[in-house]
Amino acid sequence: MTDDRRYPTRPFLAVSAAVFRAGQVLLVRRAQPPSAGPWTLPGGVVEAGETLHTAVVRELREETALEIAPVALAGHREVIVHDAEGRTERHFVVLSFAARWIAGEPVLDAELAAFAWHDPAAVAGLQTTEGLAEIVAAAQAILRAG
Structure with a gap:
């Protein structure tokens, strides 16, 4: 099976969510490079x-x-990965939402390696994807205002 997300002819639109439960935000680690x-x-x-x-x-x-x-919507990020020759290997535009937990306990699929509920104030001190602390802070502000 080919990965049509590698060396794309256009960006892919993606979504993510800063899910809050009892004042904590859910973060995950991806399983694959x-x-x-x-x-x-x-x-x-x-x-x-x-x-x-x-x-x-x-x-x-x-x-x-x-x-x-x-x-x-709490913000967006552009994820652009170039290969050694400078070609665009991956390109995603990710729209990140503020969200409330409704039900369930995390059960990870094969795409994810780990999860944890974190104090939003501690996110800036973690190893994260670029701009994650800003997205989490914006999402927290949205949920507090609403």
């Missing part, structure tokens, strides 16, 4: 014909078995 290692938010690619809210709910259910309620 190139994203393995740092803490990040769960999520994935939006499918054709799918709304952003439907996509983020589906992705969180698939990856973590959690039921969530997306509240609002």
Whole structure:
């Protein structure tokens, strides 16, 4: 099977969620390169014909078995990975949502290696994907305001 996300002809649209439960935010670690290692938010690619809210709910259910309620967009990140020759190997535009935990306990799918509920104030001190602390802070502010 080929990976059509490698050496794309266009960026892929993806969603993620900063899910809060009892004041803690859910972070995950990816199981496979190139994203393995740092803490990040769960999520994935939006499918054709799918709304952003439907996509983020589906992705969180698939990856973590959690039921969530997306509240609002908390920010975005562009993930662009170049190979040794400078060619664009991967390109994702990720829209990150603030979300509330509704039900379930994390059960990780094969894409994820680990999960943990973290104090949002501690996220900046962790090894994370770029800009994660800012997304988590924005999501926390949205949930506090709402």
